[in-house]
Amino acid sequence: MTSALYQRIDGSVYRQIYIVGDLHGCLSLLEEQLAKVAFDPSRDLLLSVGDLADRGPDSVGCLQLLNEPWFVCVRGNHEQMAIDAVNEENIPRWLRNGGDWFYALDEEAQEQAKALILQADALPHILELTTRKGKRIVVAHADYLSDEYIFDKPMEGYEVIWNRDRVNAALEGRYLPITGADAFYFGHTPVEHAMQFANQFYIDTGAVFGGYLTLKQLQ
Numbered sequence: 071m072t073s074a075l076y077q078r079i080d081g082s083v084y085r086q087i088y089i090v091g092d093l094h095g096c097l098s099l100l101e102e103q104l105a106k107v108a109f110d111p112s113r114d115l116l117l118s119v120g121d122l123a124d125r126g127p128d129s130v131g132c133l134q135l136l137n138e139p140w141f142v143c144v145r146g147n148h149e150q151m152a153i154d155a156v157n158e159e160n161i162p163r164w165l166r167n168g169g170d171w172f173y174a175l176d177e178e179a180q181e182q183a184k185a186l187i188l189q190a191d192a193l194p195h196i197l198e199l200t201t202r203k204g205k206r207i208v209v210a211h212a213d214y215l216s217d218e219y220i221f222d223k224p225m226e227g228y229e230v231i232w233n234r235d236r237v238n239a240a241l242e243g244r245y246l247p248i249t250g251a252d253a254f255y256f257g258h259t260p261v262e263h264a265m266q267f268a269n270q271f272y273i274d275t276g277a278v279f280g281g282y283l284t285l286k287q288l289q
Contacts, residue, residue, distance in 0.1 A: 072227040077194035079142060081201040085113035087289040089209065091264075092119060092146065092257040094168070094278035095126025103285040111140040117197065117288070119257030119273060120146025120211040120231070122190075124168030126278045130179070133186040136193075145193040146211040147231040147258065152187045195230040198251070201289045206251040212258035213237070219250030234259055240267035255286075 081087050088107065093100060109116070120143060122136075123129035135141045148167065155164040155172075165173075172183055197209040198221055208219055213233045215225050237259045239245060245267040248254055253269050260276035264284045277283040 074195035074225040074227040074230050075145075075193075076196045076198065076222050077142075078221065079115075079197065079199045081115070081199050081289050084115040084289065085110065086287060087115045087117065087199070087201070089117040089119065089255050089273065089286050089288055091273040091275055091277065091284040092121040092260075093126070093132045093283070094121055094124055094148070095129040095132050095171070096277045096283060097126075097128040097131040099277055099283040100132075100285075103283055107285065107287070111138070114140060116141050117199065117209055117255075118143040119209060119255060120144045120193075121148040121257060121274075122146070123152060123187075124148045124164075124171070129171050130175075130183050130186070133183065133190070136186060136189050142197065143190075143193055144197050144209050144211055145190065145195050145227075145231055149187075149190040149193060150228075150231055153191045156184050156187050195227045196225070199288065203289075205253070207253045207255065207288055208248075208251045209255045212256060214248060214254055214256075217246065217248055219248055219254075231258070236270070237267075237272060240265075240270070245270070 122132040151164040151167055155161045155169055199207045211231045213236045215229050247268040255271045257274035260274050261272050264275055265272045273284040275281045275284045
C-alpha cells in the first residue's frame with residue numbers, strides 16, 4: 071500500500087484563490103484564463119487537481135509550474151505514471167497514455183524534464199484548504215475514498231489518483247455528500263461541463279480533448 075500524502079493550506083494569507091482542471095500540457099489555455107481574472111502571482115494562489123503533463127503541446131511548461139510559489143498541485147495518475155517510468159517502471163503504460171513527448175526530447179531537455187518529474191514525487195495526494203471565511207475545501211485527483219473526511223486518514227494513494235467508482239455512480243444518479251468538509255474538487259474523469267453532485271465538484275472539462283479548461287474561484 072502506498073499511503074496517501076496530505077497537505078494543509080491556510081487560505082487567509084492570499085487575496086484570491088482559484089482551482090483549475092486537468093492541464094495536460096495546455097499551458098497557453100491556462101495563461102488565457104489567468105489573464106481574464108487578472109491573476110496576481112504576488113497575492114493570489116492557484117490550485118491544480120493534477121495531470122499537468124501528457125497529450126498536450128507543452129508538458130514541460132506545465133511541469134515547470136511546480137517551481138512557482140503561487141501554484142500548488144495534487145498528484146495525478148499522469149504524474150505517477152511519469153514518476154514510475156523515469157524510475158524504469160512500466161514505461162509502456164506511460165507511452166500508451168501520452169508520455170511519448172518525454173522520449174522525443176534531446177538529452178539535455180530530457181534531464182531537465184526528468185528533474186521536474188522527480189519533483190512531482192513529493193506532491194500530496196490530498197490537499198485541504200481553509201479559506202478566509204473558514205470553509206474547508208478538499209482537493210484530490212480522482213476521488214476521496216471515504217464518505218467522511220478526516221485529515222491524515224490512512225488511504226491507498228493509488229486509488230486516490232485512479233478510482234472512478236464515485237463519479238460513475240454520481241453520473242447514474244447515485245450520490246451523497248462527503249462529511250467533514252464543505253466541498254471536494256476532483257479532476258481525472260473528463261466531463262462535458264463542470265459538474266456538481268452534492269458537495270463534490272468535477273472540473274476536468276477535457277481541455278486537451280477539444281473541450282475547455284475550467285478555472286473556478288474558491289476565495
